[in-house]
Amino acid sequence: MTSESNSSAVPGFCDKAPAEVAELRKCLSIAQQSLLASEERIGTLERRLAEQTRELTESNQALRRNIAALEESKQRLREREAKLNSIFNAAVEGIITIDRNGCVVTANAAVKAILGYTEEELVGRSINLLMPPEQAVQHGRYIKDYIDHGHSKIIGSIREVEARHKGGWSVPLDLSLAEFCIDGEIYFTGILRDTTQRKLQEQENREHLEELAHVTRLGLMGEMASGIAHEVNQPLTAIVAYTEVSLNLLKMSQLDTEKLAGILAKTHQQALRAGQIIHRMRDFIRSKTATRTLVCINQLIRDCIGLCADDIKLQDIKLGLDLADDLPPVYVNEVQIEQVLLNLLRNAIEAMKDLAHDHPRRLAIHTRLDGRRFIEIGVEDNGPGIATAELAKIMTPFHTTKKNGMGMGLSISRSLIEAHHGTLRFTSLPGSGCTFYITLPSKEQANGF
Ligand SMILES: Nc1ncnc2c1ncn2[C@@H]1O[C@H](COP(=O)(O)OP(=O)(O)O)[C@@H](O)[C@H]1O
Ligand SMILES: [Mg+2]
Structure with a gap:
């Protein structure tokens, strides 16, 4: 396009100087270009704005969703807290x-x-x-x-x-x-x-058991009186015999002082033994509170055998002892457990009394550790055993098959053992004898009660 042809086409330009027109045209062209560029920029900005608006709307929606989810979990938390609080306070x-x-x-x-x-x-x-x-x-x-x-x-x-x-x-x-x-x-x-109520109940149970043990001890006293009298009679008879020998020695012209001293020492020993038996009886009846101590059961068994030694000898009973050497001590009332053992030994000895004269009599006592928590004591005899009809009755009070029996020994023994959280049971082979078993918690186990 030339400047001449363009100048004639624009109205009003004809009266301007050509240089001025050219200048105006130039300005116009520049203005047109910058208008175009601005329009382009506005277009780009509008597109970007639309894009950002879309993005903002999307994130706004996501935010709304998040807030709703948050509200929901807050509500759930509040409900949970209320539930926990009600449990907490109820x-x-x-x-x-x-x-x-x-x-x-x-x-x-x-x-x-x-x-x-x-x-x-x-x-x-x-x-x-x-x-x-x-x-x-x-x-x-x-x-x-x-x-x-x-x-x-x-x-x-x-x-x-x-x-x-x-x-x-x-x-x-x-x-x-x-x-x-x-x-x-x-x-x-x-x-x-x-646990106040539970403790009170336990205390009541303990007192009840102690009372029961005391009452039963009194009952046992009657039952044992004849046995004790028999036992005291043994040393007394021996003392009478020894003192007679001593008197005879004194009457002799030549006094054998050594022999006399020996016999007096034996007399003294027997007198002490009689005293011990009576003391034991008195302690047993008097002891109202069941004081417990750590006791070596094997030793207690040996002591009890010592108390029945005369009967064992008299009846020619063969005694077998199988005492475990790994037994822990037991936490028990020594007098009570001793009475139980004595009762079982006496029952066994009495059961073998009526066996034929030439029938060998055997009494076997064993102890063993039963799984570290309990110890077991077994007293076995080869007497007549217990008749099937008697099996269910022998532990009941006042049941006896003996002429002079009181029938309290086993029932009292069972109460005493159960007061120690142990058990008393027996097996019997009618015609071949029976075995009584005591279990007692070992020291560690007893601590848990
Ligand atoms: N070792 C045993 N062998 C056979 N019978 C037994 C034995 N121990 C107990 N008995 C039976 O159990 C009964 C009850 O025993 P116990 O309660 O000690 O009372 P008691 O000795 O005064 O009869 C006895 O009379 C006897 O019949
Ligand atoms: Mg008895």
Whole structure:
């Protein structure tokens, strides 16, 4: 396009100087170009804006969805918390949470019922407040040891402890502990069950058993009186014989002092034995409280055999002992277990009394450890055994097949053994004899009762 032809086509341009027109044309062209460029830029911006608006709408929708999901899980959490809270406060067991320093973080309503403190009174205070002073001293160390070494016997197990009530008295509890972590901080939750009622019941049972044992001891006394009289008679007869010999020796012209001293020593021994038998009887009747000590059962068996030694010799009974040498001591009332053993020995000896003269009589006693938790004592004889019709009756009170029997020995023995958390049973082969078995918890086991 030339400047001449263009100038004639634009109205008003004809009266302008050609240089001016050219200048105006140039300006116009520049303005047109920049208009085009601006339009293009506006187009690009509009496209970008539309894109961003779409993106924003999408993320807005995603955000709305997230907020809704968050609201939902918040609602679920609130429901869960309400549910847990109602369990927490309705629980019969006290639930206390403490932090690593032993400070109470939460306590439920049952804690007030058990220990008298409200949650407000406990939160922020040391758990030692609820412990007897001697335990409180050690408690901080227990927690520290556990955190440092991760080792505790109590986590996950139930333990019997004493807690201190707000009123100052102690409350027996079963305590179980669990731990948990929040944001790297360790917490402990203790679940406390008040065992006061159970303890009272146990105490009542114990007192009842002790009373029963006392009453039965009195009954046993009657039964044993004839046996004891018989036993005391033995040393007395011996004393009479020895003193007669001594008197005869004194009458002799030449006094054999050595012989006399020997006989007097034997007399002395027999007198002591008679005294021991009577003491034993007296202790047995008097002892109202069943004091328990650690007892070596094998030794107790040997002592009892010593008390029946005369009868064993008199009836020509062959005694077999098979006593385990790995028996742990048992925690028992020595007098009571001795009475049970004596009763079984006496029954066995009495059972063999009527065997034919030439029939060999055997009494076998064994002890053994039954799986480390119980010890077993067996007393076996080869007497007539127990007739099938009698089997169910022999342990019942006042059942006897003996002319002078009282029928209390076995029933009392069973009560005494059961008071020790043991058992008394028997096996019998009519015509060939019978064996009575006692089981008693070993020391470690007895600690658990
Ligand atoms: N070793 C035994 N052999 C046979 N019978 C036995 C034996 N031990 C107990 N008995 C039977 O059990 C009964 C009850 O025994 P026990 O209660 O000790 O009372 P008692 O000895 O006064 O009769 C005895 O009368 C006897 O019939
Ligand atoms: Mg008897």
